[in-house]
Every structure is written in structure tokens, then in C-alpha cells.
Amino acid sequence: MKRFLACVAIIGFVMFGCAEKKAVAPIPQPGEVTTPSEPKEAEKPKKVPVTEQVTEQQIAKVESGDVPSKGEEISGMFKDIYFDYDKYEINESGKLVLRSVADYLTKNSAHKILIEGHCDDRGTSEYNLALGDKRAKSAKDFLLSLGVVSSRAEVISYGKEKPLCSERTEECWAKNRRAHFVILKGKK
Amino acid sequence: MNTPLIIRTRNTIHRKRGKDLCVFIPCVFLCILVFLAIYCSLCPVAEAKEYIDISSPAFKKLPIAVSEFTGSPGKEISDIIKNDLDFTGIFLCLEGNAFLENSSQPFKQENWTVIGAEAVVKGSVLGGGEKSLLASVSLYDVTEGKEIFKKEYRTEASLVRPLAHAVANDIYRHLTGEQGIFRTRIAFIGRKGGEDSLSLMDWDGHRVSDLGIKGNVLMTPRWSKDGKRLIYSSERYRQWGIYLLNFTEMTEAKVFSSKGTNIAGDFFPNADSVIFSSSIGGSPDLYMYDIATSKLTKLSSSRGIDVSPSVSPDGSQICFTSDRDGTPQIFIMDSNGYAVRRLTFQGSYNTAPSWSPKGEKIVFSGRQGGKNHIFTINPDGTGLTQLTDRGNNEDPSFSPDGRYIVFSSDRDGDRAVYIMRANGEAQKRITSKGMKAFGPRWSSN
DSSP, X not given: OHHHHHHHHHHHHHHXXXXXXXXXXXXXXXXXXXXXSHHXXXXXXXXXXXXXXXXXXXXXXXXXXXXXXXXXXXXXXXXXXXXXXXXXXXXXXXXXXXXXXXXXXXXXXXXXXXXXXXXXXXXXXXXXXXXHHHHHHHHHHHHHHTTOOGGGEEEEXXXXXXXXXXXXXXXXXXXHSEEEEEXXXXXX | OHHHXXXXXXXXXXXXXXXXXXXXXXXXXXXXXXXXXXXXXXXXXXXOOOSOOTTSTTOOOEEEEEXXXXXXXXXXXXXXXXXXXXXXXXXXXXXXXXXXXXXXXXXOHHHHXXXXXXXXXXXXXXXOTTTEEEXXXXXXXXXXTXXXXXXXXXXXXXXXXXXXXXXXXXXXXXXXXXXXXXXXXXXXXXXXXXXXXXXXXXXXXXXXXXXXXXXXXXXXXXXXXXXSEEEEEEEOSXXXXXXXXXXXXTEEXXXXXXXXXXXXXXXXXXXXXXXXXXXXXXXXXXXXXXXXXXXXXEOOOOSSXXXXXXXXXXXXXXXXXXXXXXSOEEEEEETTSOSOEEOOOSXXXXXXXXXXXXXXXXXXXXXXXXXXXXXXXXXXSOOOEEOOOSSOEEEEEEOTTSSEEEEEEOTTSSOEEEEEETTSOSOEEOSOTTSEEEEEEEOOO
């Protein structure tokens, strides 16, 4: 027990001692010498100063991996469908467009549909990319409910990165909150 | 002290060992304490004098005089050093026209006390020709009236700015005891003519370099903790992939891609695993991916959106954005995906969280008054602070020392990259007009 008390005493002494010194050391007081000068003398530059070679890694350009070639595409055959702000539910006019898309796919069995999800630019980039994904996915899910096979509908989100309209008005934002349809005729 | 007693009642053999331990442990403990006591008492002597305690919230700015360096390009170098020190908000950079002596004259204490300088930087470019550069720099303590640091810097002529930043780092370290960030860099996406490029620039926006990685759309560059690797998202022919750039080899590799949307993400501290958001399972969820083994582990699952994961510095926790409660909000979970709790309750649009390097703050973009602003919050939900008040501001991340924040803003028109102190002071645009720039991330070192 005596040892224990001794330990406590030493811990207290050490902590108190350290804390006190820390509190005193840093405050810069003009005209007051706060540090003993001995170590400074030892540190004092010798005749030959330290030399640092400042280097930098040369950043070469990296070539991106090869980009697959595009197949033949038809854009603009279907109207864009629109979404409410920060929402990804399909409205009634959207369902009309999607029914005509499903119809087209039934009649053109070699074609696929690509659904692009887009957002207005009021949200932040990453969240909008996920939101665009949900919008395109909602459209795809509706197509699946109409009997379209999953492999014939692809989705891609562009978030707010490919706006149709760049003004900051309600009208413009509404135009950007869209799903856009592209018919993929496949590679020739 | 109780432990040996319990052992004694159970077993007499253990009793002896217990008694030995009873003596041995306190002895070892005492030895350690004595060592610590000696070490601590030596601390203030062994360490360099700390001129300014920047960890104290009430520190006083240190008046410093950066004298124009002699030789060519001396002025450029001393101006860069001055800009570096000035932006920190820790120093009061005195105006050069008040100086009574220049870099080529010998240091006289009274010339500097009279204008209130407490530290003086002098330097000269000793030439070195067209290809190389040699600069000599001295730092003086005016109070003590002597030189406290002298060093020569040698480099290629094209590296004037890195040389100046290296000097600024040394001065900063001498006066504050902490590592400066003046040689760190910022990765960002530049957009020109509908094409994105992954780019790097110095922390002050100078020396922009295009890394050559082009994409239809590029997003979310994220540094590994050792600063040697970068992951980012790229859309290539209708598919979002997570790609990795290795700076040691300058090679790009695809980490992960699938149908749907894949968005980086962050590195775990060990750098072998990354976390990202993927809609491979139908809805954007968070996944951990082991780069070496290609093992994919689902960490979060909600019917809505889970995106923008950021790993805490110790790797134990993940903050992210989710709309599981109806609107996008910031959540925190353990890194195994358990113990999910909501962090933000104010406002209806809080996104893009990122941890501070020590883990005591999270910075994010939150909607306030119809605009997105940068906020910081403590991981326990207290201390919500709004830092910006103009334009839309997003993509925030901390500098490696936690003292600054980089973000993008449209306050002056197109999206551009800005930096500020972590308390919101000194907001400054660092990318030039005529270049759309966004998604900035401060390098880890």
C-alpha cells in the first residue's frame, strides 16, 4: 500500500510537473527570454549549413484504358420523362411514355433500351449521381412490370453532370430532372 | 492490489507467485515512472522553443517579417513563403516597405524590434545557373536577437514554387512545432468542352497538371492515406467504374465496375481495401472491396440511396449519406456495417460528409436557405457550424493537418475550387476562371 501511495504521488508529481511546463513554454512574450540558451548554442549553425535537395516526382501522363466502341444508337424516339424534386417515382405521363417504350421493344426484338437518369443541379454531385441511378431504375422497373426482360433495358446515371438546360430557373430545373431514352441497335 | 489476495485464498503456490508479482510490478512501474519523470523534466530543454501554440484557441498571431530574398528569382520565392504563412492565419506578415534592413544586410535586432517583428526570414538565391537553383535561408528570433535556423535548398530551376513551399514548411515547423501543408496537393476534376480530366495542383492552386486520364464523366478522386494512390469514378461507355491510379508506377487499373452506378468511395487506412457506393444489387448501397482478393462485402442496405462513404482516420467508423429517413442525411456506422445512427437532424438535405484527419470533426454540405453550404459537426452530433454563406458549396474535405478545408463553389459563376481555414475564415478561390473545376480532395501528405 505504501508503494501504491508512492506511485500515486509520483504520477501526480510527473503529470503536474509536465502540464505546468507545457502551459508556460509556448506563450510568446516580447522581450522575455523563455528558453535557456544552451541548447540553442549547440544548435547554432555551423559553417556548413544543412542543404536540402528539393525534389519532386515527375508526374507522367497516364493513358486511360481503352474505351469500348459504341454500337448504333437512336436517340429522341421517345419523350423524356420527368421527376419531382429529389424524387424518383414515375408519374402518370411518365408511365405513358414507358408503355410506348415497352411496345417498341416487343416489336423490335433485336433492340435494347438505355435509360439515362438525370438531375437538376441544386443537389450535390455524388448524391445526384445516386439519385439519377434511382430514377433510371424506377423507369426500368416499370418496364419490367410491363413484361420487358431485364437484359433488354440498361440504365446509366449522369447525375447533374449533363444538364439539358443551364439556367437557374424552376422551368429549367424541371427539364433537367429527367430520364432519357436511347435505343441501342447493337454492334454491327 | 486486490488480485494477489484473491489468488492467496485459492492456492498456496499461487500465493508465492502473487507475492513476487506484488513486489515486481510496483518496481517495474516505479522504474517507468522515474524514467518518465526524468524524460519530462528534460522535455522543455530538449525540444525547440515553441513560438506560438496553435493548439490553443486564443493564440496571438506571431508578427513575422519575410524580407525579400536577394538574387533571382528571390522576390518570387519570398512572396510565396509570405503567402503560405499568411494564409494560415497564425502569422501576422509585416509589410516589406516598413523594413529597415534587407536580406543582404547583417541582422540587427533593433531594426526589427522597432517595427514589432518577433521573427524574421531572410534569404538569398545564390544562383546555380539556368538549370538549377540554390537558395540560402535564415530565420531569426528577434526577441533573442539571433539566428535560430539556417539552411540551403537546392533544386531544379523549374521547381521554384516547391522550393519556396519547402522553406515555408521549415519555418512553420520551427515556429509552431507542427508539420506544414505547403507541399501538399489537391486532386480535382477539370471540365473543358464537355470532357473531364483528372488533375492535380499545389495546395495554393498553382501548377495545375492534367494527369492524362480522360473520361466522359469523371468524379470523386480519393487519396489513399499514404498519398501514393488515388481512386476515382469514371463513366466509360455506359458503365461507371472505380479506377485506381498508382503514383509510384503511374499506371491506371480498374478496381471495380458493374452495371448500374459505382461511386468512390474512400480507402481504409490499410490501403488494401476501399469502400464505395454501388447499385449492383439494385439500389445504391455501400460495399467494402478488397483490392488484392477482389472480395466484395456489402456493408449497408436500404431501399433508398446510400452514398458518399468516408472512413474515419482509425478505420473504425464510416460516415455516409442516406435518404432512408425520407431526405438525404448524414449517418455514421461501425466499419462492419453495424450500429447505424443518424448524425444530422437540421435541414432536409445534408450530403457529402468527410472526416477530419484526427476524427474529431465531420465536414459536409448542407442545404440552408435554398443553397448548399459547408458545415462542420462533431461525430456525436454537437457543434454544428455553418462555414460558408455565398453560392452553392459542396465536395468539402480537410487538409492533412485539419486546419483548412477545400471545397467547390459556384459563387462566382461556374463551379471552381476554393480553400478556407477550418473555421470558415479566408475563403479563397484557387482555380482560374475559364476552367470548370469540382470534386477537390486534399492529398493525405
